[in-house]
Amino acid sequence: xxxxxxxxxxxxxxxxxxxxxxxxxxxxxxxxxxxxxxxxxxxxxxxxxxxxxxxxxxxxxxxxxxxxxxxxxxxxxxxxxxxxxxxxxxxxxxxxxxxxxxxxxxxxxxxxxxxxxxxxxxxxxxxxxxxxxxxxxxxxxxxxxxxxxxxxxxxxxxxxxxxxxxxxxxxxxxxxxxxxxxxxxxxxxxxxxxxxxxxxxxxxxxxxxxxxxxxxxxxxxxxxxxxxxxxxxxxxxxxxxxxxxxxxxxxxxxxxxxxxxxxxxxxxxxxxxxxxxxxxxxxxxxxxxxxxxxxxxxxxxxxxxxxxxxxxxxxxxxxxxxxxxxxxxxxxx
Numbered sequence: 001x002x003x004x005x006x007x008x009x010x011x012x013x014x015x016x017x018x019x020x021x022x023x024x025x026x027x028x029x030x031x032x033x034x035x036x037x038x039x040x041x042x043x044x045x046x047x048x049x050x051x052x053x054x055x056x057x058x059x060x061x062x063x064x065x066x067x068x069x070x071x072x073x074x075x076x077x078x079x080x081x082x083x084x085x086x087x088x089x090x091x092x093x094x095x096x097x098x099x100x101x102x103x104x105x106x107x108x109x110x111x112x113x114x115x116x117x118x119x120x121x122x123x124x125x126x127x128x129x130x131x132x133x134x135x136x137x138x139x140x141x142x143x144x145x146x147x148x149x150x151x152x153x154x155x156x157x158x159x160x161x162x163x164x165x166x167x168x169x170x171x172x173x174x175x176x177x178x179x180x181x182x183x184x185x186x187x188x189x190x191x192x193x194x195x196x197x198x199x200x201x202x203x204x205x206x207x208x209x210x211x212x213x214x215x216x217x218x219x220x221x222x223x224x225x226x227x228x229x230x231x232x233x234x235x236x237x238x239x240x241x242x243x244x245x246x247x248x249x250x251x252x253x254x255x256x257x258x259x260x261x262x263x264x265x266x267x268x269x270x271x272x273x274x275x276x277x278x279x280x281x282x283x284x285x286x287x288x289x290x291x292x293x294x295x296x297x298x299x300x301x302x303x304x305x306x307x308x309x310x311x312x313x314x315x316x317x318x319x320x321x322x323x324x325x326x327x328x329x330x331x332x333x
Contacts (some may be wrong), residue, residue: 001327002295008281008332009293013157014177015043016326017053018295024330025054026156040220042177042205045322048298053323055157056205066187091221094142095150112140114150118171122151130172132165132181135211160208160216176320180216181285185322188217189319198272219321257305258313275303277313281332285314293325293332 001009002018003152007132011026012019019031032040068199081205093112099105108123109116112209116128129137129152130211137150140160154161163172167187175182182194195203200212205219256275262268263278271286274281279291292300292315300313301322307313317324 001293001329002323003329004327004331004333005329006280006293006327007330010330010333011328012054012326013142015040015045015055015321015323016054017048018051018325018328019054020052020329026158028056028156028158028205029054030057032100034328040323042191043321043323044319045301045324047323048325051298051325090306093140095137095140096143097144097148097220109151111152112150114144115148116151117149118169118239125153126151127154127161128163130162132162135162135214138208156207159204160206160210161204162211162214178208178216178218179204180211181214182217183215189321190220191319191321192217193220207292249332256303258300258303258307259306260311272314275300275313275316277307278311279314280312288316289314290324293327295328296324298325 002010003020004010007014010024012024012029016030019025022030031052032038033052034040034047034050037047040047040055054326057106073092085207090213092231096113097115098113099109099252104117104121109126110123111122111126114123115119119126119128121223122128128149129135130149131137131147132142134146138207139155140150141154141239144149157176158178160178160180163175163183165181166183167173172179173187175187175192176189177192185193188194193214195201195218196215197203197210197213200210203210203216203218204221206216210216259276260278261276262272267280267284272284273286274289279285282291285291291312292298294300294310294314295311297306301315301317302322303313303315
């Protein structure tokens, strides 16, 4: 989006643009201001030149020094950062294990109800929290059968969340940003790494309370030094242009031409297929396609041709951390 439009898309998530300030981004993210083709920490894909995107903060960035002639403001005890992560949601409901059969429950499960197998079995925007033991379920109280999974509220895209274990359920792997439990980088979406934890270590770019000892996918630390080779190691032969194990996929070559098939107000009569527009939000696109919001003549990923400036098109977003235009100036909200 752009300039807050469409409003339904604001605040923007990870690697989404176009933002103007940190306030346009979900809690825990910052708006990276760009004037050209600067790369974006933790994101993959080809960002639109000059557009600004939400990303995780660089933990190594030094604080901005105050001008030498600046007047020191009075100290406020425990100031709250402008874009601070929200405090954990206090539990409001008790865990209720209301479905224990195989297959899908007869009706979508409400908050703190289980046992769910995937997000589709939860009401609305609730997400299935996958447990391998007695992990606490965010926003819920009480105890339940070890390993039972419950529908709960995931506050933001970068809130830590357990989505599976040992590759199960397979539909949830590879895992997205701040999701666990992973065992290796291969369990994570391209561009992410698996942070191995033995206790309560924090996770770069994530908010919430991670389960002690569980491993989560996160963005790589750009300042991490390469692992030195042992002094007695045999130097392997150099392979030209080696491909990293968990390298981001190459850009998808465009396969379809942009087609502006709907220009009326309201929703189109049928969901729009890939490279078709004009869409207002993701609900107007077929399946898992996402509405790519344009304020001008930005290229649409996976599509060829040109179209009316500012028209929005349904397209494939390869991963959760692929750069994507979702709105501008807080719209769609």
